[in-house]
Amino acid sequence: MAKIGYRLKSTANKAVSIYVNFRSPNSVMLETKTGLSVIPTDWSKQKQRTKGRDPHLQQINNTLNNLSAFIDVQINISATNGTLIDKRWLLKIINSFFNKFEQKDPRYLL
Incomplete structure (x- = not known):
């Protein structure tokens, strides 16, 4: 079971990105931006x-x-299927959660 956490990397007095991080079993720590932002004075480091x-x-x-719930479900599905869980996977899951899809340039599609 992976513990999913959130943190800020900056203490600037402006809206900064919220990062999601987790370590799946037998894996390295993965971290990327969530696409959400908050002013650091409105953030609880303890409660994340x-x-x-x-x-x-x-x-x-x-x-x-x-x-967090979505990532947890996707970790379980991917682990069951034997899918590699890496930073690219995490970014894909976050984009899927927020309904962001990669735009492909039709000039390069075969």
Whole structure:
């Protein structure tokens, strides 16, 4: 079972990216941007979530909770299928969660 966590890499007084990280069994630590951002003063390092009652901050927490559950399910599916879990896999899963799909240039498709 992988422990999924979140952190900020910057303490600048502006909105900074929230990073997701986890270590799957027998693997290295994987980390990448979630696409979400928050001001560091609104972030709880211990809880790895935003703090405060602002509806926007609560929405970020809900999104992070849903993302954690989604990643956990995808880890189980990929581990069962024998899929390599690496940073590229994590980025693909995050893009899938947020319904972002890679645009392919039709000029290069065969």
